[in-house]
Amino acid sequence: MNTTVSSSRSRTVLVTGASQGLGAAIAGAFHRAGYNVGLSDIDEEGVCAAARALDPTGESAIGLALDVREQTAFEAARDALVARWGGVDALVNNAVVTIVRPVLEIAPDEFDQVVSVNLRGTFVGCQVFGRYFKERGVGRIVNIASLAGQNGGTATGAHYAASKGGIITLTKVFARDLAPFGITVNAIAPGPLDLPSVRALVPADKLAGIVEGIPVRHLGSPDFVAETAVHLASAQAAFANGAVWDINGGLLMR
Ligand SMILES: NC(=O)c1ccc[n+]([C@@H]2O[C@H](COP(=O)([O-])OP(=O)(O)OC[C@H]3O[C@@H](n4cnc5c(N)ncnc54)[C@H](O)[C@@H]3O)[C@@H](O)[C@H]2O)c1
16 A cells, blocks of 8 residues: 655665664664664564564554565565655665584585675665665665674674675775765674674674673674664765774774
């Protein structure tokens, strides 16, 4: 049903992989900042629950099924948000598949699976919304990369790390080519965050060693990363473009 819902909120964002973890934190931060939020995920039930947790009325937050590998899924989500709230101002590419496996044990098919969600998904999102934002003459894209994409990673697989490195490169290409159309594209590269995914993937004893090796001696705050995404998506962030915003406790300084 293409019914524009009246909302006192003037800006709208689409966040991918928003049913849990950092994506849910990012959706929450945008919602607190006054945005209408389209939360999307391959897990439709989970993302609809996450949207209801932000706004049970559905007036300012909705859940959308979106597999980031599919161009048509991004286009459908874009159209749904435009129909509902009149336009989209920002996209956050956050969805991820994370697999921990030694490099010599990664099957080529598993490599493809991870790269397809993480890198192709970000490419497709940037392209679909790049075209849309170009038409509007303004737009903001924030890609969630990772420290692993800069240093090869510590507790993750080569497919994950390589996909995150690719996201950093894609960010620069889209940032350069879309800038003349009023669009900025930035990446955030977090180090290990205080999230369930980290505790699920890294055994407790190994995690303690990782934390010991972080100069600030603690895991990162997902909410701070989320607020950084909001900052980069603001109308005022017009001169921040093509940058990789390191939030890693000092693990990588450059
Ligand atoms: N957790 C960390 O410490 C950390 C550190 C650096 C970067 N990051 C980045 O933060 C982001 C979120 O990480 P997280 O730990 O919250 O992950 P997570 O695994 O908790 O959540 C990922 C979400 O992506 C969704 N997803 C998976 N495949 C999808 C697809 N094909 N289409 C749409 N959605 C799909 C999942 O259903 C899930 O909801 C990722 O980009 C990750 O690389 C996380």
